Amino acid sequence: MEPGRGREGQVEPRLSPEDAAEARKILHAPEVSTDDTLVHDLCVGPCLNTMKCGEEVLARLANDRGLSATQPALTYLEQFLEALPCLFHPVENPSGFIPLVVAQNDLMGSVVIKELVSRHAMIPDDVVSSISGYDDFLGSSRLRTSLAAYLKSTFMRDVSEEDVTADHIAIAAGAGAIIENLAFLLADAGDSAILPAPYYPAFDNDLQVRAKVTPVPAPELKNFPDADGVSPAPVPTPASLAAAAADAVQKGTKPRMVIFTNPSNPLGDVVPAQNVQECMVWALRNKLHFVSDEVYANSVFDAENAPPFVSAAALKDAAGREAGMEPTEVDEYVHVVFGMSKDLCVSGLRVGCLYTKSQHVISALRNVSYFCGVPNPTQHALAALLDDTAWMKNFMETNFKKLKESRDAASAALAVAGIQHTRATAGLFLYADFTRVLKKHSRADEPTFEHERALFEALFKEARVLVTPGRDCHHPTPGWFRVCFAAVGVKSLEEAGRRLKRFIDAI
Template sequence: MLSRKVMCNSHGQDSSYFLGWQEYERNPYDPVHNPSGIIQMGHAENQLSFDILESWLESNHEVAEFKSDRGASVFRDMALFQDYHGLTAFKNALADFMAELRGNKVEFDPNSLVLTAGATSANETLMFCLADPGDAFLLPTPYYPGFDRDLKWRTGVEIVPIHCSSSNSFHITKNTLEDAYKRATKRKLRVKGVLITNPSNPLGTTVSRPELETLVDFIASKDIHLVSDEVYSGTNFDGSRFISVAEVTEGQVDLSGQVHIMYSLSKDLGLPGFRVGVIFSANQTVITAATKMSSFGLMSSQTQYLLSVMLADKKFTRKYLIENKRRLKKRHEKLVNGLQRAGITCLESNAGLFCWADTRHLLQPNNFEGEMGLWKKILFNVGLNVSPGSSCHCDELGWFRICFANMSEETLDLAVSRLVSFVESDGGACRRRGRFGLQLRAPAASMAKWVLKLSVPDRKAEQSR
C-alpha cells in the first residue's frame, strides 16, 4: 500500500547516534526537575554566544519589528511571496560574511549562491545535482552520522568510506583516496565525487592545505566532483587560519565547475532553528538546477531580512567571531582537561564544537560489542549521551565524539564529574547506583534490536553503509 521509500530502512535512524538522542529525550537532565537525567553531549550546538546575539537584537529592535532603517514597516513585503532566488540584500551580506570567515582570501559571487532550509537540504540538493541513484561519493572516515540520511536516503547515492587512521591523526592521503576509489569500482559503482567536512565533524580538526591540494589533484585526475561541507568554518579557535578549498582552487578555471562548497549559520552563529543553508558553486548548471530544487525547502523571507541586517553590521560580526572563538577555546580546554582527569585523551583539535575522545583502553572486550557495551554504560549508568565512533563509521573501535558547547559550564562540570567517577569505579564497571549517587533508568524496552542484541550481522550491516 505504501511506497518502497517509506518501507525501506535506509534512513539511518537505527544508528546509535540517533538512538542516544531518543534515550536523552525520554530522560533529559534538568538541574532542578531531573538532576539525575541524561546530559546531552551528542548534540553539536553552539549556545556559548547567545548573549552577544541578544544584545545586538536589543540594540536593533526595529529589525525584529520588520521596520526599515527609516522606520517604515516592511511587514507586507516580507509576508508576500518571494521567489526562490532569495533576497538580494541577504545574499550579498552572506557572501561577504563567508569571505570574512576565510580571511577575505577569496570572494563569493552572490549570484553563485543557492539558499536552502539548512545544511541538510543543501547537502541533499548537491547530491541530486551531482549523482544519479546507484552512483557513489567517497567520504573520509570518521564522518558525521547524519550523512547516511542526508546523502543517501532520498537520492539513492552510495557512500564509500575513505579509511583514515589514528596513526596519522586521521589525515587524508593519496593512498587512502586511491584505495576507496578502487573498492568502489570493484563494486561496479560509478564514483561521482568526494565529500569532506572542513573543519572535520567529528574530529574537530581543520583540513590542511597539503591535504586539500591532494584532494584537488585527485578529483582532477579522476574527473569527478569535490564537495566541501564548511559549516564549522568560523569555529577554529587556536589562532590558526581556516583554509577553504575555494582558496586552494583560486584561479584554477578548469576545475571551477567541479568544486562546490556548502555552508550554514547553524554552527558559527548558533542558529540551527533559523534553517539557513547555502550552496556555492561556479558551475552555473548546478546553480540553476539547485535553485529550482530549493523551492522544496525555502528559507523564510523574515529570516533573510533579519540576518541581512545583522551580517551587514561588520563591527558586530568582527566582535562576535573573535569572542565566540575565545569562548569555544576555553570550553574546549575545560572538557579536554576534565577528560584527562578521567584518564581519557583526545585527538589534538583546533575547531568545532566537540572533542574526539580515545577510550580504547576502556573497551571490555576489545571489539564492536565492547564499544556498544561501553556506550550503553555511559548512556544509562553515567547519564551522558555521547556518540560512539562506530556511528561515525570509524574503522577503529573505542573513539567517541563528545560535544561541549550546548550546555552551561556547570552542566559540563557535572558531566565530567560523572565520567571521572565512572572510570574510577573498577575501570568503568560501575553499579546501577554509582559513586556519584545517580539512579538512572534501565534501557527502555522499546530500544532497537541494533542496540539490545549487539549482533555481528548488525555490525556488518552498519559497516556496509
C-alpha cells in the same frame, strides 16, 4: 531489463511480505495483490492488467522509500530523545542526563536570537510587501549579497572580490539540505560519494534517504594512537581517497564526488591547505566533484595552535592548474557548503548556504530549492545582522573565547577520567580515545564494534552520559567516541568527567 533488476544491472531492494505490510500501515497505503502476474517487473509478455499493475508498482515504490525514511537518521537518536526531558542541572536535577552528542553551539545562541528578533521587528513598511510574497528560491538578492560580503570578510579573504558575489551563492533550509540537493543533482541513485573518515554521522542519512547515493568511507589510520590533546588527528590523503574509490567500484557503485569536511567533524581540527589541495587535485583528475563542507570555518577558536584555515574556494585555481584543467572547467567541480547553524549558533534558524561558480549547479538549485526554502522574513533579519559588521566582529571574538573555554573544560573533564583525545582547535568536538575503557568493559583482548555499542549503552544507562560512538563516524577501529562540548554548560562538562571516572573505576 531483467526481472527485479534496476539501472546497470543493480539488484533492486525488495520488501519482505512482513515489511511491506508494516510499510503500508505507516504510509496508509492500500492493500495490494500478491499475485505475481500483476507485478510489472515480473510480468511475462504483455501485462493483462495495466491499471492494477501500475498501482502495485507505485505502492511498492512508496513502501520502499517510506520504509527507508522511517529508519532513525542517527543510531543514538532514541537515547537523545529519552534524555531531553531529564537533563542535568546542578541543583534541580543533579542525576539528569548529560548529552554530549549534539553538534550544536548554545554558548551564544540566545544572544543571536534576541538580536535577530529585534531586527525582525524593525522591518520597514516599504519592505514588508516585498518579503510577504514569493522571491528567488536561491535566496533573496539582499541576503546573498550580505553573505558574499560576510565570506569575503572572514574565511574567503583570499578569494578575489569578483569571484565572491551573490550570483555564486544559494541558500536552503540548513546545510543538510544543501548536501542532499548536491547529492541529488550531481549523482544518480546507486552512485557513491567518497568521504574521508571518520566523518559526520548524519552524512549517511543526508546522502541515502532520498538521493540514494552510497557513502564510501576513506579512513586514514596514521597518528590515531597519539591521542594526547596536542598531536593532530590524521589528515585525508589522495591515497586513502583512491583506495575508497577502488572499493566503491569493486562493490558496483560509481564514485561521483568527494565530500571533504574542513574543519573536521568529529576531529575538531583544521586540515592544512596543502592536504586539502592534494585531495582536490586527485578529485579533479578523476573528474569527481569536490564538495567542501566548511560549516565550521568561522569556528576556529584556537588559531595559534592550528594550521591556517584556507577555503577550498581559494585553492581551486591552483589545484586545477596542477590537474591540467581550465579554470572554467574547475568551476564546475568545486563547491563550498557553509551555513549559520554552527558559526552563528542558530541551528534552529535552518539556513544553509552554497558557494559555487557553476552556473549549471546554481540553475538546478533554483528549481529544487523550492522544496527547502528559507522564509523571507528570516532572510531579511539575517541580512541585517550580517551587514552590521561591528556587531558581527564582537560576536565572533566572544564566541571564539567561549568555545575555547568550553574546549578546555571538556578536556579537563576527560582528563579526570583518564581519557585522552586528539588536538581540538576548531568546531565543537573532542575526539576521545576510550579504547582502554572498552577493553576493560568488554573483557576482550580485541573488542569489536558490538562491544563498543555495549559500552555506549552502559555509559548512557549507568553514567547517564551520552557520547557519539566512533562506529557512527565510520572510525575503522572500535573504541573512539566524539564528545560535543558546546551544547552544555561548564558545570555539565565537569559533572560528566566525575561520572566517567566513577564508571571506569567501577568496571
